[in-house]
Amino acid sequence: xxxxxxxxxxxxxxxxxxxxxxxxxxxxxxxxxxxxxxxxxxxxxxxxxxxxxxxxxxxxxxxxxxxxxxxxxxxxxxxxxxxxxxxxxxxxxxxxxxxxxxxxxxxxxxxxxxxxxxxxxxxxxxxxxxxxxxxxxxxxxxxxxxxxxxxxxxxxxxxxxxxxxxxxxxxxxxxxxxxxxxxxxxxxxxx
Amino acid sequence: xxxxxxxxxxxxxxxxxxxxxxxxxxxxxxxxxxxxxxxxxxxxxxxxxxxxxxxxxxxxxxxxxxxxxxxxxxxxxxxxxxxxxxxxxxxxxxxxxxxxxxxxxxxxxxxxxxxxxxxxxxxxxxxxxxxxxxxxxxxxxxxxxxxxxxxxxxxxxxxxxxxxxxxxxxxxxxxxxxxxxxxxxxxxxxx
Amino acid sequence: xxxxxxxxxxxxxxxxxxxxxxxxxxxxxxxxxxxxxxxxxxxxxxxxxxxxxxxxxxxxxxxxxxxxxxxxxxxxxxxxxxxxxxxxxxxxxxxxxxxxxxxxxxxxxxxxxxxxxxxxxxxxxxxxxxxxxxxxxxxxxxxxxxxxxxxxxxxxxxxxxxxxxxxxxxxxxxxxxxxxxxxxxxxxxxx
Amino acid sequence: xxxxxxxxxxxxxxxxxxxxxxxxxxxxxxxxxxxxxxxxxxxxxxxxxxxxxxxxxxxxxxxxxxxxxxxxxxxxxxxxxxxxxxxxxxxxxxxxxxxxxxxxxxxxxxxxxxxxxxxxxxxxxxxxxxxxxxxxxxxxxxxxxxxxxxxxxxxxxxxxxxxxxxxxxxxxxxxxxxxxxxxxxxxxxxx
DNA sequence: TATGAATGAGGATTCATTCAT
DNA sequence: TATGAATGAATCCTCATTCAT
Numbered sequence: 001x002x003x004x005x006x007x008x009x010x011x012x013x014x015x016x017x018x019x020x021x022x023x024x025x026x027x028x029x030x031x032x033x034x035x036x037x038x039x040x041x042x043x044x045x046x047x048x049x050x051x052x053x054x055x056x057x058x059x060x061x062x063x064x065x066x067x068x069x070x071x072x073x074x075x076x077x078x079x080x081x082x083x084x085x086x087x088x089x090x091x092x093x094x095x096x097x098x099x100x101x102x103x104x105x106x107x108x109x110x111x112x113x114x115x116x117x118x119x120x121x122x123x124x125x126x127x128x129x130x131x132x133x134x135x136x137x138x139x140x141x142x143x144x145x146x147x148x149x150x151x152x153x154x155x156x157x158x159x160x161x162x163x164x165x166x167x168x169x170x171x172x173x174x175x176x177x178x179x180x181x182x183x184x185x186x187x188x189x190x191x
Numbered sequence: 192x193x194x195x196x197x198x199x200x201x202x203x204x205x206x207x208x209x210x211x212x213x214x215x216x217x218x219x220x221x222x223x224x225x226x227x228x229x230x231x232x233x234x235x236x237x238x239x240x241x242x243x244x245x246x247x248x249x250x251x252x253x254x255x256x257x258x259x260x261x262x263x264x265x266x267x268x269x270x271x272x273x274x275x276x277x278x279x280x281x282x283x284x285x286x287x288x289x290x291x292x293x294x295x296x297x298x299x300x301x302x303x304x305x306x307x308x309x310x311x312x313x314x315x316x317x318x319x320x321x322x323x324x325x326x327x328x329x330x331x332x333x334x335x336x337x338x339x340x341x342x343x344x345x346x347x348x349x350x351x352x353x354x355x356x357x358x359x360x361x362x363x364x365x366x367x368x369x370x371x372x373x374x375x376x377x378x379x380x381x382x
Numbered sequence: 383x384x385x386x387x388x389x390x391x392x393x394x395x396x397x398x399x400x401x402x403x404x405x406x407x408x409x410x411x412x413x414x415x416x417x418x419x420x421x422x423x424x425x426x427x428x429x430x431x432x433x434x435x436x437x438x439x440x441x442x443x444x445x446x447x448x449x450x451x452x453x454x455x456x457x458x459x460x461x462x463x464x465x466x467x468x469x470x471x472x473x474x475x476x477x478x479x480x481x482x483x484x485x486x487x488x489x490x491x492x493x494x495x496x497x498x499x500x501x502x503x504x505x506x507x508x509x510x511x512x513x514x515x516x517x518x519x520x521x522x523x524x525x526x527x528x529x530x531x532x533x534x535x536x537x538x539x540x541x542x543x544x545x546x547x548x549x550x551x552x553x554x555x556x557x558x559x560x561x562x563x564x565x566x567x568x569x570x571x572x573x
Numbered sequence: 574x575x576x577x578x579x580x581x582x583x584x585x586x587x588x589x590x591x592x593x594x595x596x597x598x599x600x601x602x603x604x605x606x607x608x609x610x611x612x613x614x615x616x617x618x619x620x621x622x623x624x625x626x627x628x629x630x631x632x633x634x635x636x637x638x639x640x641x642x643x644x645x646x647x648x649x650x651x652x653x654x655x656x657x658x659x660x661x662x663x664x665x666x667x668x669x670x671x672x673x674x675x676x677x678x679x680x681x682x683x684x685x686x687x688x689x690x691x692x693x694x695x696x697x698x699x700x701x702x703x704x705x706x707x708x709x710x711x712x713x714x715x716x717x718x719x720x721x722x723x724x725x726x727x728x729x730x731x732x733x734x735x736x737x738x739x740x741x742x743x744x745x746x747x748x749x750x751x752x753x754x755x756x757x758x759x760x761x762x763x764x
Numbered sequence: 765t766a767t768g769a770a771t772g773a774g775g776a777t778t779c780a781t782t783c784a785t
Numbered sequence: 786t787a788t789g790a791a792t793g794a795a796t797c798c799t800c801a802t803t804c805a806t
Contacts, residue, residue, distance in 0.1 A: 003790090024775060035792040040777070047212065138376070145369050152347030157340050178336050185329070186377035194765090215800060226767040231802070385769090406796060417771040422798070429594065520758070527751050531730050538725030560718050567711070568759035576786090597779060608788040613781070 004042045006032045008052045015053075016095050020046070051112045054100045058116050061089045062123070075131040076189060080180050082124070083154055087176055090158035097159065121147050131187075138188030146187075154179055195233045197223045199243050206244075207286045211237075242303045245291045249307050252280045253314070266322040267380060271371050273315070274345055278367055281349035288350065312338050322378075329379030337378075345370055386424045388414045390434045397435075398477050402428070433494045436482045440498050443471045444505070457513040458571060462562050464506070465536055469558055472540035479541065503529050513569075520570030528569075536561055577615045579605045581625050588626075589668045593619075624685040627673045631689050634662045635696070648704040649762060653753050655697070656727055660749055663731035670732065694720050704760075711761030719760075727752055 001009070010032035014023050025046060029039050043049055068085040069078050090097060124147040131137045157179050161172050192200070201223035205214050216237055220230050234240055259276040260269050281288065316338035322328045348370045352363050383391070392414035396405050407428060411421050425431055450467040451460050472479060507529040513519045539561045543554050574582070583605035587596050598619055602612050616622055641658040642651050663670065697720040704710045730752050734745050 025777090026775075036776095037778075037793065038791055041790070045776090140372065142369060145366065146373070148351055149344065149348050149370065149373060152351060153340065153344040156343030156347050160339055160343060175336065178333060179340065181331065182337070182340060182377045185379050186373045188376050216802090217800070227801095228768065228803075229766055232765070236801080407798090408796075418797090419772065419799075420770055423769075427797095522754065524751060527748065528755070530733055531726065531752065531755060534729030534733060535722065535726040538729050539722050542721055542725060557718065560715060561722065563713065564719070564722060564759045567761050568755045570758050598781090599779075609780095610782075610789065611787055614786070618780080 003032075003034065003038065004052075006034065007039060007042055008049065008056055011049050012053055012056065012096060015099050016093070019095070020099050050100060051116065053096070054112070054116045057093060057096060057100055058120055060093070061086070062120055064089055065120070065123070075127065075134070075136045076184070078127060079183060079187075082150075083176055083179050083183070086151070086154045087158045087161075087172060090155065090162060091172070094159060094162040097155070117151075120151060124151060128187075136189060141187060150183065153183075194223075194225065194229065195243075197225070198230060198233055199240065199247055202240050203244055203247070203287060206290050211290050241291065242307060244287070245303070245307045248284060248287055248291055249311055251284070252277070253311060255280055256311070256314070266318065266325070266327045267375070269318060270374060270378075273341075274367055274370050274374070277342070277345045278349045278352075278363060281346060281353055282363070285350055285353040288346070308342075311342065315342060319378075327380060332378060341374060344374075385414075385416065385420065386434075388416065389421060389424055390431065390438055393431050394435055394438065394478060397481055398475070401477070402481050432482060433498065435478070436494070436498045439475060439478060439482055440502055442475070443468070444502055446471055447502070447505070457509065457516070457518045458566070460509060461565060461569075464532075465558055465561050465565070468533070468536045469540045469543075469554060472537065472544060473554070476541060476544040479537070499533075502533065506533060518571060523569060532565065535565075576605075576607065576611065577625075579607070580612060580615055581622065581629055584622050585626055585629070585669060588672050593672055623673065624689060626669070627685070627689045630666060630669055630673055631693055633666070634659070635693055637662055638693070638696070648700065648707070648709045649757070651700060652756060652760075656749055656752055656756070659724070659727045660731045660734075660745055663728060663735055664745070667732055667735040670728070690724075693724065697724060709762060714760060723756065726756075 007028065011023075011028045014027050014031050018027070023046070025039055026036060028046075029036050032039075043052075065082060065085045068088075069081040073081065121144070125143045128137065128141060128143040128146055132139060132141055132143065157175055158172075161168075161175050198219065202214075202219045205218050205222050209218070214237075216230055217227060219237075219240075220227050223230075234243075256273060256276040259279075260272040264272065312335070316334045319328065319332060319334040319337055323330060323332055323334065348366055349363075352366050389410065393405075393410045396409050396413050400409070405428070407421055408418060410428075411418050414421075425434075447464060447467045450470070451463045455463065503526070507525045510519065510523060510525040510528055514521060514523055514525065539557055540554075543550075543557050580601065584596075584601045587600050587604050591600070596619070598612055599609060601619075601622075602609050605612075616625075638655060638658040641661075642654040646654065694717070698716045701710065701714060701716040701719055705712060705714055705716065730748055731745075734748050
C-alpha cells in the first residue's frame with residue numbers, strides 16, 4: 001500500500017471514530033504513521049480527501065456486493081442478496097457514508113460522485129437488463145434509471161435504520177424484508 | 192421577521208453560496224446585518240443552527256406538499272402530486288438538503304432529524320393507511336415504514352437529477368414518471 | 383497611543399533586538415501586550431508593518447533634526463548640526479534603518495518611500511534655497527536634487543561607520559568632519 | 574558554469590523576481606534545475622548565498638567600471654566615467670543591490686560586506702591618491718574615506734532615480750550631471 | 765438587547781533540512 | 786556527487802467566543 005492509500009485508509013478510520021469536523025490533519029497523519037508535512041505532498045486539504053475516500057468506499061461496497069451475490073442465483077435471490085449487502089455495508093460504514101455525502105456535496109467534487117458510483121450503477125443495470133430480457137421483471141423497466149433508483153432507495157432505507165435505531169438489529173431485519181417486498185412489487189416480479 | 196429568523200435565513204443563503212464548512216459565523220452575521228455578538232444571543236454555535244434550518248426547510252416542503260396535494264384527489268393522483276412537490280422542493284433547495292443532511296448527521300443533532308421530519312412522515316403515513324383501508328394498495332404495506340421509504344426514494348431520485356443534470360428539466364420529467372411507475376407497482380396499486 | 387501605534391512601536395523595539403527574520407509575530411504581540419489575533423486586525427503581515435515603521439522613523443529623525451538645528455545659526459552651522467543629527471539617529475537606529483530599507487525595498491511598498499521621506503527632503507531643500515538666495519552656496523545648486531543627494535550621502539557615510547566599526551566613536555567623529563568638509567566644498571560655500 | 578555558479582545565478586534571478594523573503598530554497602533549486610538536496614552540498618543556508626551573490630555583483634560592477642574608465646583619461650574624466658558606470662550597474666541591477674544590502678545587513682554576514690566591496694573601494698582610493706599627488710584635487714582629501722563616501726553618494730544618487738523614476742532616462746542624465754558637479758566641487762578640483 | 769473590538773487556543777501550513785538510495 | 790521524498794519543528798493565521806460598553 002503506497003503512502004496515498006495509507007493516508008486515505010487512516011482518514012477513513014479516524015473519521016469513523018470521531019467525525020470529520022473533529023478530526024485534525026494531525027490525527028490522520030498519526031493514524032497513518034507518517035509526518036505532518038507528508039500529508040500535504042498528497043492532498044492539499046482535508047476536504048480534498050473526500051473523492052478518494054468515496055472511491056475506496058464504493059470499491060468496498062462493490063467487493064461485498066460481488067461476494068454476496070451469486071452469479072448462479074435467481075434474480076429474485078440476487079436482489080435480496082444485494083439488499084443484504086447494502087444493509088451490511090451501511091451498518092459497517094454508515095458514519096462514513098454520511099461523511100462522503102456531505103464531503104462530496106459541500107465541495108466542488110460533486111461531479112466526481114457520478115464517476116465514483118458509476119461501476120456500482122452499471123453492475124446493477126446489467127443485472128436488471130438480463131432480468132428484463134428473461135421476462136422476470138416487467139418490460140417497462142428502464143434499466144439505467146431503475147438501477148440508480150434502487151440503490152438510492154436501499155441506501156436511504158438502510159441509513160434510516162442506523163440513523164435512528166443504530167443498535168436495533170431487529171429493526172434492520174424488518175426494514176430489509178419490507179424493502180425486498182417493495183422492490184419485488186415495484187419491479188413487477190412474478191415468482 | 193424577527194432577528195432569529197433573520198439569522199436562519201441569512202445562514203441558508205450563505206450556506207447555499209459557499210457551503211457549511213467554509214462559512215464563518217462572521218459571514219452569517221454580515222449577511223444578516225447584525226453584530227457578531229448578537230448571533231450568540233440566539234444560537235450557541237454554528238451547528239445549532241442546523242435544526243432550525245431543517246425545520247424551515249421541512250416547513251417549506253410541507254407547505255408546498257399541502258398546496259400541491261388535493262384532499263379530494265384519488266390516492267393515485269395524490270401520490271403523483273407528492274412526487275411532483277418533492278421534485279419541486281429539491282429543485283429549489285437541493286444544496287440545502289445536502290447541507291441539512293450533513294449538518295444534522297455530523298453533529299449530535301441526529302436525534303432531531305426524526306423530530307423535524309416527523310410531520311412529513313406522519314402525513315404520508317396517514318394517506319397510506321387510508322389507501323390501505325380502501326383497498327387501493329396492497330394490504331401487506333406497513334404504513335409508517337413505507338412512508339419513510341417513499342420519501343427517501345423520491346428525495347434520492349430527485350437529488351440524483353439535480354446532482355448531475357442540474358439544468359436538464361427533461362430529465363426531471365422522465366425521472367418523475369419512472370418514480371411514479373415504480374411506486375405504483377411497489378404499492379401494488381390497481382387502477 | 384492607540385493599538386496600531388502600540389504594534390508599530392513594539393515592532394520597532396523587537397526588530398532592533400533580534401532582527402526582522404528572527405522576529406515572530408508572536409514576539410511583537412507579546413511586546414505590545416496584545417493578543418495574537420489582534421495583530422491581524424491592523425496588519426495583514428509582518429512586512430506590511432514596514433511603511434508604518436518607516437514613517438515613525440522619519441518622524442523621529444525629523445524631530446531630532448529640528449531639535450538640533452537652530453533657526454538662528456548660520457547655514458554652515460546648520461549643515462554641521464544636520465550631519466550631527468543624522469549621525470546621531472543612525473547611531474541609535476542603524477539596525478532599523480537597514481530593516482526599513484530592505485523592508486521597503488523587498489516589498490511592493492517602494493512607492494511609499496518617497497512619501498515617507500518627503501518631509502525630510504523638503505525641509506533641507508528649503509534651507510538650501512535660502513542659502514542659495516543669500517549667496518552662501520554656489521548658485522548652480524539645484525535645491526531639491528541636492529537635498530536628496532546630501533541626505534543620501536550623509537546617511538550612507540554614517541551607516542558605513544556603524545556597519546563596520548560599530549563601537550568606535552572616534553571613527554564617527556572623523557567621518558563626520560570629513561563629511562562636513564566634503565559638503566562645504568561640494569556646495570561651494572565661502573564660509 | 575559549475576553547479577555552485579548555477580545556484581548563485583538562479584538565486585539572483587529568483588530574488589529579482591520575487592524578493593528574498595518570499596523566495597524558498599525550492600524556488601532556487603527549481604530555477605537552477607537541480608535537486609533539493611544538491612543545494613546543501615554547496616551552501617549551508619539561504620542567507621549564506623548572500624556573500625556569493627554580493628561578490629558576483631561587485632565583480633560585475635568592477636568589470637563595467639574597469640571597462641568604462643580609461644587609464645589614459647584625466648582624473649576629471651575618470652570620475653565622470655565612474656559615475657556613468659555606477660549609474661549603469663544600478664540601472665541594470667538595482668533590485669539586487671537592495672537585496673544584497675538587506676541580505677548582508679540582516680545577517681551575520683555583515684563583516685563580509687567590507688571584504689566584498691574592498692576591491693572597489695581600493696581601486697577608487699588609489700585613483701584619488703594619484704590625483705592628490707598630482708595636485709588635481711585638494712590635499713585635505715583622505716583617499717580611503719573619500720573613496721567610500723563617493724561610492725556611497727553615487728550609489729545612493731543612482732538608486733534614488735531608479736527607485737522612483739525607474740523609467741525616466743532623462744532624470745538619470747540630469748542626476749548624473751548634478752553628481753559630477755557636486756563631486757568636482759567636493760574634491761576641490763581645478764580645471 | 766445589541767455591539768464589535770479583542771481574545772487566544774487550536775490547528776493548518778510551510779519549508780529548511782535530512783538521508784536512504 | 787546527486788537525488789527528492791519524507792520529516793516535523795516552527796510559526797502563521799483563523800475564527801468561535803467573550804465582554805465591556
